[in-house]
Amino acid sequence: MSQDLNSLDDESFRRTVRAFFAEYYPEELRFPKQRLRWAEVKPWFMALSRKGWAAPGWPVQYGGMGLEPAKLIAFIEEQEKWGVARTPDMGLTMVGPLLIRHGTEAQRSQYLPRILAGEHIWAQGYSEPNAGSDLASLRTEAVEDGSDFIVNGQKTWATLAQDATHIFLLARTEKSAKKQEGISFLLVDATSPGISVRPIRNIAGGEDFCEIFFENVRVPQANLVGERNGGWKIAKELLTFERIFLGSPKQSQYALARVREACALLGLERDAGVQDRLTQLELDAADLNALYGRFVQQVKRGEALGPDVSMLKLWGTETFSRIADLLLDITGTAGGLPGDIPAPAGDSEEAINVLTSFYNARPATIYGGSSEIQRNILAGQVLSLPN
CATH class of the missing domain: 1.20.140.10 (Butyryl-CoA Dehydrogenase, subunit A, domain 3)
Structure with a gap:
């Protein structure tokens, strides 16, 4: 299916995508005035998942559509034109591509199918109360303890973290290194003991963002993505790609x-x-x-x-x-x-x-x-x- 889509000319591809949106996307959810919660968009996500369209940018071998760059841009543009609500998509746009490029085979086997199936919903653990714009000053720590890391700290402005089953985060694993060089990238089960999530009510009355607190949270070292102390490079890679869509x-x-x-x-x-x-x-x-x-x-x-x-x-x-x-x-x-x-x-x-x-x-x-x-x-x- 993905090869057929890539072989279409641009206008035929766009017509195919628009026809699917017209048939399956709920009319009442077009151009929403605020970010929708997982329960509201889950039926739409599952329609995408059944079609095999949940991850347009992922390679076919990992369950994605395998769209070439031009088709991927066109797919995103058609979503915007149709007024398709953004799903809680951190797993699709960040965690999935990251694991495909930097993860182990075990990590890919464990997480990628569950992201596509809507079983795992991811939140981002980057910003902290005193490390927002200066992210490299983060203080959340991950200390080795046997086969685990023990994580302590706080994250903030985590989008829709109250709906998340998992969190990807940056934590300091080396205090003596330069601040950018002592950070690691970890995958964390949000149901782990010691994690608490507190929504932040905004001026409009919504709760799009949350604070996340980590108190002696055990995270298996198998959940380290990339090299220990190599998380900053990965984070920069994700942010650079994100900025074209922002x-x-x-x-x-x-x-x-x-x-x-x-x-x-x-x-x-x-x-x-x-x-x-x-x-x-x-x-x-x-x-x-x-x-x-x-x-x-x-x-x-x-x-x-x-x-x-x-x-x-x-x-x-x-x-x-x-x-x-x-x-x-x-x-x-x-x-x-x-x-x-x-x-x-x-x-x-x-x-x-x-x-x-x-x-x-x-x-x-x-x-x-x-x-x-x-x-x-x-x-x-x-x-x-x-x-």
Whole structure:
């Protein structure tokens, strides 16, 4: 099946994907206003799993679709266009590819089939209260004890960790080494004694993120991925790949559509000040789309992404933030109301939702590496500026 898909021309492939989405994806879940929980998207994930489409980027030999880079990008773009909700996909996008590349055969046999079957749901254990943007300063420790590591510490901003069955984390295994060189990458069963998860309620009332506490948690040394003290290199590899998707223009394009709708409903289509700001942001989004296209072509050619991909994450999230700010500004005092705001003019039954974009834009410039970190990467690793 995967070979047939790869052999299709681009438009035929996209039509095939859209037809599957139209038939099996729940209409009521299109373009969700907030991140959905596992129980809400599990039926959709299982439909993907039965089709063999749960892991479009994995090789066929490991149960994936085996899509070549161009088809993988097209698959993701069609998901965004159809408004497909993101599943709890850390296992698919991070743990799976990591184990395929760096794991042992035993690790691949144990974890990959269960990720595809929806039996294992993974959360990320990277950031800590005093090690977010400066991740290499993490303090969570893993101390050897016989055939195990004993893990103690705390992680925060773990997306939907309350639904996770497993956690992949970075822990310090060598205190005397340079901070980047004393970190290891571990796979942890979330039901292990000593683990507690506490959701963090955000300003919108959601609980998308969690804190995770580890108190004398035993983790088999067989769950070490890669070399001991070699976890930083693995973490950088995952973050680099993540940034091309965090910089997708679709988020900004969707928010721009909401601004245009609001302008029409509020009679601001001829307001020179509003239209000037909107035009500037449309040009910013066009620049973002062009930049995204450049990195997509790199992926399609099978080339590794370099540190310059930080430009994409930086420009994408900050453009989205500026668009969300404009939407808030043009709706005035009504923009501070949560949920759908009825249109103020005429007999229209249309409504405007303002705060969803604003809330989503706030953390976007932080997760996946803050804007400040992206600028430091560009300054040091791309422009070779002095520290």
